[in-house]
Amino acid sequence: MSNWLEKIVPSLVRSEKKRSIPEGLWDKCPKCEAVLYRPELEKNLNVCPKCDHHMRLAARRRLELFLDEGSAVEIAADVEPVDRLKFRDSKKYKDRLVAAQRDTGEKDALIAMRGELEGIPVAAVAFEFRFMGGSMGAVVGERFVRAATLALEERMPLICFSASGGARMQEALISLMQMAKTSAALERMRKAGVPFISVLTDPVYGGVSASLAMLGDLNVAEPRALVGFAGPRVIEQTVREKLPEGFQRSEFLLEHGQVDMIIERREMRSRLASILRKLLHLPAA
Amino acid sequence: MNPNYLDFEQPIAELEAKINELRLVGEDNADLNLADEIGRLKDKSRTLTQSIFADLSAWQISQLARHPKRPYTFDYVKHAFEEFEEIHGDRHFADDQALVGGIARLDDKPVMIVGHQKGREVKEKVKRNFGMPRPEGYRKALRIMEMAERFKLPILTFIDTPGAYPGIDAEERGQSEAIAFNLAKMSQMRTPIISTVIGEGGSGGALAIGVCDELLMLQYATYSVISPEGCASILWKSAERAADAAKAMGITSGRLKELGLVDQVIPEPLGGAHRDPALMAASLQQKLVETLDRLQQMPIDELLDRRYSRLMSYGRFTD
Numbered sequence: 001m002s003n004w005l006e007k008i009v010p011s012l013v014r015s016e017k018k019r020s021i022p023e024g025l026w027d028k029c030p031k032c033e034a035v036l037y038r039p040e041l042e043k044n045l046n047v048c049p050k051c052d053h054h055m056r057l058a059a060r061r062r063l064e065l066f067l068d069e070g071s072a073v074e075i076a077a078d079v080e081p082v083d084r085l086k087f088r089d090s091k092k093y094k095d096r097l098v099a100a101q102r103d104t105g106e107k108d109a110l111i112a113m114r115g116e117l118e119g120i121p122v123a124a125v126a127f128e129f130r131f132m133g134g135s136m137g138a139v140v141g142e143r144f145v146r147a148a149t150l151a152l153e154e155r156m157p158l159i160c161f162s163a164s165g166g167a168r169m170q171e172a173l174i175s176l177m178q179m180a181k182t183s184a185a186l187e188r189m190r191k192a193g194v195p196f197i198s199v200l201t202d203p204v205y206g207g208v209s210a211s212l213a214m215l216g217d218l219n220v221a222e223p224r225a226l227v228g229f230a231g232p233r234v235i236e237q238t239v240r241e242k243l244p245e246g247f248q249r250s251e252f253l254l255e256h257g258q259v260d261m262i263i264e265r266r267e268m269r270s271r272l273a274s275i276l277r278k279l280l281h282l283p284a285a
Numbered sequence: 286m287n288p289n290y291l292d293f294e295q296p297i298a299e300l301e302a303k304i305n306e307l308r309l310v311g312e313d314n315a316d317l318n319l320a321d322e323i324g325r326l327k328d329k330s331r332t333l334t335q336s337i338f339a340d341l342s343a344w345q346i347s348q349l350a351r352h353p354k355r356p357y358t359f360d361y362v363k364h365a366f367e368e369f370e371e372i373h374g375d376r377h378f379a380d381d382q383a384l385v386g387g388i389a390r391l392d393d394k395p396v397m398i399v400g401h402q403k404g405r406e407v408k409e410k411v412k413r414n415f416g417m418p419r420p421e422g423y424r425k426a427l428r429i430m431e432m433a434e435r436f437k438l439p440i441l442t443f444i445d446t447p448g449a450y451p452g453i454d455a456e457e458r459g460q461s462e463a464i465a466f467n468l469a470k471m472s473q474m475r476t477p478i479i480s481t482v483i484g485e486g487g488s489g490g491a492l493a494i495g496v497c498d499e500l501l502m503l504q505y506a507t508y509s510v511i512s513p514e515g516c517a518s519i520l521w522k523s524a525e526r527a528a529d530a531a532k533a534m535g536i537t538s539g540r541l542k543e544l545g546l547v548d549q550v551i552p553e554p555l556g557g558a559h560r561d562p563a564l565m566a567a568s569l570q571q572k573l574v575e576t577l578d579r580l581q582q583m584p585i586d587e588l589l590d591r592r593y594s595r596l597m598s599y600g601r602f603t604d
Contacts, residue, residue, distance in 0.1 A: 084544070084600075085533070085534075085535055085544075087533055087534075088533060089520035089521055089529070089530070089533060090520065090521055090522075137600070138599070138600025139600075141599070141600055142600060142601075145597065167488075167489075167510045167511075168510075169510060169511055169516050169520060169534070170520075171510075171600070172509060172510050172533075172534040172535055172536070173508055173509060173510060173534075173536070173544070173546050174544070174599060174600045175510050175600075176488060176489070176492055176509070176510040177492075177546065177599035177600065178599065178600065179464075179465075179468055179489060179492055180468050180471075180472065180492060180495075180496045180596050180599070181596045181597060181599050181600075183465055183468035183469040183472060183496075184468070184469065184473075184496070184593060184596045184597075185597075186469055187469040187470065187472050187473050188473075188593075190469070191473065206489070207488075207489055207510070209461040209465075210460070210461040210464040210465050210468075210489040210493075211464070211465045211468055212465070213461070213465075214461045214462040214465040214466075215465050215466070215469055227461075228460075228461065229449060229451070229455070229456060229460040229461040229489075230449075230451030230452075230455075230460070234451045235451045235452060235453060235456065238450075238451050238452060239452050239453055243453065244453070247453070247456070248456060256458070256459070257459070258459050258462060
């Protein structure tokens with residue numbers, strides 16, 4: 001959990017810079033460096049049409065794209081952050097929150113919705129990585145639990161798209177406890193036989209990886225997403241050896257038995273719907 | 286500098302050295318009566334310790350929590366329990382030496398114990414991986430706890446780790462999943478669980494044996510989402526600011542009690558648990574017995590509902 005910002009901040013800074021080179025309508029793929037027409041890229045769900053690299057996707061847009069058109073209703077939107085510890089580092093936590101809210105248009109780093117997936121009623125949540133690295137504090141925990149509780153009550157599947165550096169340091173032990181809180185809610189779902197599908201998107205680390213994100217009935221990953229407990233830099237400093245090629249990528253996780261399958265973003269809706277119909281004993285589409 | 290004393294304790298170390306010197310002189314020269322002088326210095330040392338320990342900073346406390354002489358899980362097992370039998374291995378891969386467990390008696394009652402274990406000498410430290418478990422450690426802990434559930438034994442966990450081990454092998458074997466699975470399973474385990482932070486409560490690696498009905502903390506233990514050094518190097522861009530980070534995160538027992546995140550704080554002997562491990566173990570034992578008596582009187586379904594409500598109340602938002 002100690003390393004998420006170091007790991008993430010440089011890449012954020014880099015992509016910001018790259019984005020500012022072409023004027024507004026153009027983006028550069030961080031992997032193959034192809035210059036892409038943004039409306040085209042967005043139509044392709046932020047997947048590079050040249051090399052299939054899966055770029056990050058804003059949480060709200062992710063859920064809108066995932067759920068059937070017009071079916072999505074946001075839940076737990078009224079849960080907003082509180083600076084209980086009056087935390088202050090080089091900046092006040094309160095000011096960091098205000099800045100993140102201004103930059104993302106979101107109140108905190110998790111968006112929760114109910115809606116339908118190919119006609120199946122579901123609850124779906126997504127982490128907003130641009131909001132303080134998608135870090136999990138009390139709001140993320142509470143919104144997640146409310147979505148899980150709703151899913152349990154109505155016996156509808158819960159799907160979570162995670163993208164997070166881990167627990168939010170500015171909420172200290174309160175954020176650590178969100179790991180236990182979210183995991184406990186998922187255990188109730190598991191006992192009741194209500195499906196939880198965890199979709200790991202780039203990146204998932206620390207306290208989010210070590211709680212809700214690894215507890216899916218199915219753990220699904222997008223291609224080449226970075227997923228791990230400790231970040232690569234911390235591991236390198238600890239073991240003092242070079243990390244193997246592809247370490248902590250989705251494909252590495254699949255090989256080591258940590259995820260069930262890798263699904264491309266453009267197939268996510270149809271494949272998850274088809275799996276859920278079977279789990280729920282619904283007729284084929 | 287005396288390595289058995291921390292920086293801020295050095296004035297105490299100097300006094301103690303003087304007392305020892307006088308004692309030696311006294312032994313060599315039976316005709317000199319130094320008892321009065323030694324007694325006077327001892328009083329002075331006690332007063333000095335009291336005044337230093339009356340006002341410790343969060344950073345000083347986090348050093349005490351990691352003091353090389355601090356009692357570890359096995360020290361408490363020895364002093365506070367009887368008939369301990371260690372249980373080994375996760376039955377899949379290995380026997381993690383950084384997370385230990387076994388069956389024992391607490392005040393005649395059979396109980397299950399799970400705890401992090403650090404090593405004291407270099408060789409032992411390496412063997413215990415500095416108290417940083419790998420996935421097989423968490424899976425062993427779960428196996429032991431599930432056994433406790435089957436046999437209706439209460440579970441007592443002892444938290445003392447810098448964190449789960451950040452290594453290539455640990456990642457390959459699913460460190461995240463091992464921790465997450467424990468969190469989920471402990472939330473529904475049908476037996477009372479008491480967790481005590483005895484030293485360093487380091488993040489997810491600590492919480493993975495810390496989902497409980499009652500959270501106890503020794504006075505100079507710490508519990509936090511990230512180490513002060515880690516937090517400082519990320520938020521202040523310098524590990525040198527660890528003292529600021531320790532303060533900001535509120536990692537001490539007193540602060541966490543105020544915040545309602547810890548249920549009971551157990552006072553330590555003057556100068557910290559390591560100055561009198563037997564005394565520390567005795568007060569820990571007494572608290573565990575009392576707490577267990579109380580929890581065991583609750584019907585199990587009520588206990589589980591209470592545990593769930595406690596978990597849900599962390600960072601509670603009113604509608």
